[in-house]
Amino acid sequence: MNVNFRVVVGTDLSERVQISTAGLQLVPRVTKWCRLQRSHSRATPWRATNANVEDTAGMWLCGLCGIGALGALVRRPCRRGVARIARVKATGEEGEEGRGEDCDVLLVLGEGGEGPCPWGEAGTETMSRGLDFQASVTWDEAAQHLAKKLRAAVPGLHVRVVCVATGPVEPEADPTPAQDLACLEPTAASLCACVNVPRNTCERISQSCRSLLVLTTLDGGSPGHLVPRQSAESNAGRSAAEVLQRCTELWSRQTCEDSLYALLFAVHFAVMPVELVAQEPQIDTVEKIFTLCTRCLSEAVAAGLDSEARACLACQSGCDVRDQTQMYRCTVSHESAPLASLVRCFERRRVFDCDAEVPDVPLAPLTEFQGKRVGVEMAWKIMEGHWSMSPSSCSWRPVLGQNPAYDYFPCQFNSWYRDPRGNRGWYDPVFKVVTLDGREVWRKRHYRVLPGDVPGSFNLSTEDNGISLREYWRIVDADDDLAWAVLHYAGAAPSVGQSYTGSLLVSRDGRLPEDIPSARIAAAFQKAGVAKFELYAIHQDEELGGDSGKPPLTEFCGLRRYASHAPSAPSQS
Incomplete structure (x- = not known):
C-alpha cells in the first residue's frame, strides 16, 4: 500500500480537507470500518472539535477511495458566480471596473496573415465536392472567424486582429520592419496572442501587452507569459506555466474548436471571467467527503476495484477537466x-456543485420542406430519415462533423425513431472508438427526444457514463428527397459544468450523394455560424467486422409497437 494523506480539520466543517493518494489499495481494508462509521453517524450527530478530531480523523479515510477514484474530475472548484461577473462586464452595469486598454485581446498574425491555415481538410474529395473547398484558408480569414467566435463566447470582450509582414528570419536582424509594428504602438491590450510571428517581434509586442501568449513562432522561443487577473477566483490553483502549456497543447491540435478553447483558457486566466470554462467539479470540503463516505461508499469501493475505472481515471488525471476532447x-x-x-x-x-447551461445559439430551424411548412410531423419525418424494419437500417450516417470531442468518431450510425403513440421518440447514435490502447470497440447512447419550442427543433436528454446531458437539436436544412441534411446541436452536462455545440452533414450512407448542392450546404453551415474550415470528414468506410463485431444498431423487429407503423425495408433493386 502506498498512500500519503494529510487531513486538516478545524472547528468548522466548511474548512478544506487536503488529501492526496497514490493508490486505491486502501479501499478493501477501510470498507468495513467506514460502514461502521456510517451507521454510527446516523445515530449520533458528529461535530468536529479540537478534542475529537484525532479520534475521528480516520473516518475521513473513507473519502480516499473517492478522491483517488475521481482523478481529474475532482481537482478544482466550480465558480458559479463567474457568469454573473461576465454579464456585468458585458452590459456595463454599475460596478464594472474600467479598463484603459484599447482592446482586451490582440491576435497578431505573421506573414501578413497570408499563410495557409492547417484547419480543415481543403482539397480532399469530400471537401472539394461537398463544400467546394478547394484551397486552404488563410490565417487572416481563420483568425477573423476565430475572433467572431471568441466575442460570441465572451460577451463584452473586445478582440482585434492585426497582420504584420514577416520575411525570412536573418541572424541578428529584426525580421519585421518598423512600419509594420507602428500600427501596434498605440494599442495596449490585456492579452496578445501571436501566430507565426518571429520571436523578436513577439518581444516588441509584449511591451504593450500585459500578458503574451505565443501560440506558434517562426524561430522557436518561449510560450510567453501570463499575468493572472486580480481576483481570488481567477487562478483556481493553476499557475501561469500550466495555463500556457494547456493553451499551446490545444492550439497544436489544429482544429478551430480546440484553438478557440486555447484562447478561452488564456482569457479566463488573464483578462476576464469566461463562463464556458469557469465551472470545474471538485471534492474540496469536509461536507462533500462526508457525503462520499456516507452516501456513495459502495459505489466508490466498486469503482476502486474495477480495472477499467482505474484506467479511465489514470488517463484523465493528466487532462484539464475543461478539455472536453481529451476527457471524452x-x-x-x-x-x-x-x-x-x-x-x-x-x-x-x-x-x-456545478450548473452549466445549454448555449443559446441564435439559429432559426428549417421552416419549409417539400413545399410545405415544417411542423412536428414534418420535422420527425426528416429526422427519421431512412430507418426501417431492416436490422441494418438507420436514419442517417454523418459525412462531416464540427466538434472534435464528439463528432470525429468513425463508422457512425444515427437512428431517430418516433413513438407511434405520441410526439416523443428516441435517438440512438452508434459509433466506433479506436481506444487509446489500440482496440476497436462500439459505443452506443440512448436519448429521449421531445419536440422543441419551435417546429424543426428537438429537446434531448440522456445519461453518458453517469453524467446527465441535455441537448437542443435543430434542422438547419434538408434535401426534399432526404439525400442529405444539415443538423446543429447545443448541449450541456450541467453537473460537471460543461457546455458544447456541434454541426453535422448527414446522408443515407455516410457518403456525398451525386450532384450535391455545395453552395446550399455551405450556406446552411454559415447560417449555423460554422465555417467550412471547421469541418472534418467522418470516415465511414472502416471495416465493420473484425474484433469489434457488427455495430449494435437498434432492431425494431422485436418491438411490437413498431410492427404496424415503421416503414418497410427499402428494396435492393
Whole structure:
C-alpha cells in the first residue's frame, strides 16, 4: 500500500480537507470500518472539535477511495458566480471596473496573415465536392472567424486582429520592419496572442501587452507569459506555466474548436471571467467527503476495484477537466459501469456543485420542406430519415462533423425513431472508438427526444457514463428527397459544468450523394455560424467486422409497437 494523506480539520466543517493518494489499495481494508462509521453517524450527530478530531480523523479515510477514484474530475472548484461577473462586464452595469486598454485581446498574425491555415481538410474529395473547398484558408480569414467566435463566447470582450509582414528570419536582424509594428504602438491590450510571428517581434509586442501568449513562432522561443487577473477566483490553483502549456497543447491540435478553447483558457486566466470554462467539479470540503463516505461508499469501493475505472481515471488525471476532447476520449476508451454509478451518485447528491447551461445559439430551424411548412410531423419525418424494419437500417450516417470531442468518431450510425403513440421518440447514435490502447470497440447512447419550442427543433436528454446531458437539436436544412441534411446541436452536462455545440452533414450512407448542392450546404453551415474550415470528414468506410463485431444498431423487429407503423425495408433493386 502506498498512500500519503494529510487531513486538516478545524472547528468548522466548511474548512478544506487536503488529501492526496497514490493508490486505491486502501479501499478493501477501510470498507468495513467506514460502514461502521456510517451507521454510527446516523445515530449520533458528529461535530468536529479540537478534542475529537484525532479520534475521528480516520473516518475521513473513507473519502480516499473517492478522491483517488475521481482523478481529474475532482481537482478544482466550480465558480458559479463567474457568469454573473461576465454579464456585468458585458452590459456595463454599475460596478464594472474600467479598463484603459484599447482592446482586451490582440491576435497578431505573421506573414501578413497570408499563410495557409492547417484547419480543415481543403482539397480532399469530400471537401472539394461537398463544400467546394478547394484551397486552404488563410490565417487572416481563420483568425477573423476565430475572433467572431471568441466575442460570441465572451460577451463584452473586445478582440482585434492585426497582420504584420514577416520575411525570412536573418541572424541578428529584426525580421519585421518598423512600419509594420507602428500600427501596434498605440494599442495596449490585456492579452496578445501571436501566430507565426518571429520571436523578436513577439518581444516588441509584449511591451504593450500585459500578458503574451505565443501560440506558434517562426524561430522557436518561449510560450510567453501570463499575468493572472486580480481576483481570488481567477487562478483556481493553476499557475501561469500550466495555463500556457494547456493553451499551446490545444492550439497544436489544429482544429478551430480546440484553438478557440486555447484562447478561452488564456482569457479566463488573464483578462476576464469566461463562463464556458469557469465551472470545474471538485471534492474540496469536509461536507462533500462526508457525503462520499456516507452516501456513495459502495459505489466508490466498486469503482476502486474495477480495472477499467482505474484506467479511465489514470488517463484523465493528466487532462484539464475543461478539455472536453481529451476527457471524452479517455471516457469512451475505458467505459466502466462502476465508475458511472459513482458519478451518478455524486450527481444525484449535487456533490460537484456545478450548473452549466445549454448555449443559446441564435439559429432559426428549417421552416419549409417539400413545399410545405415544417411542423412536428414534418420535422420527425426528416429526422427519421431512412430507418426501417431492416436490422441494418438507420436514419442517417454523418459525412462531416464540427466538434472534435464528439463528432470525429468513425463508422457512425444515427437512428431517430418516433413513438407511434405520441410526439416523443428516441435517438440512438452508434459509433466506433479506436481506444487509446489500440482496440476497436462500439459505443452506443440512448436519448429521449421531445419536440422543441419551435417546429424543426428537438429537446434531448440522456445519461453518458453517469453524467446527465441535455441537448437542443435543430434542422438547419434538408434535401426534399432526404439525400442529405444539415443538423446543429447545443448541449450541456450541467453537473460537471460543461457546455458544447456541434454541426453535422448527414446522408443515407455516410457518403456525398451525386450532384450535391455545395453552395446550399455551405450556406446552411454559415447560417449555423460554422465555417467550412471547421469541418472534418467522418470516415465511414472502416471495416465493420473484425474484433469489434457488427455495430449494435437498434432492431425494431422485436418491438411490437413498431410492427404496424415503421416503414418497410427499402428494396435492393
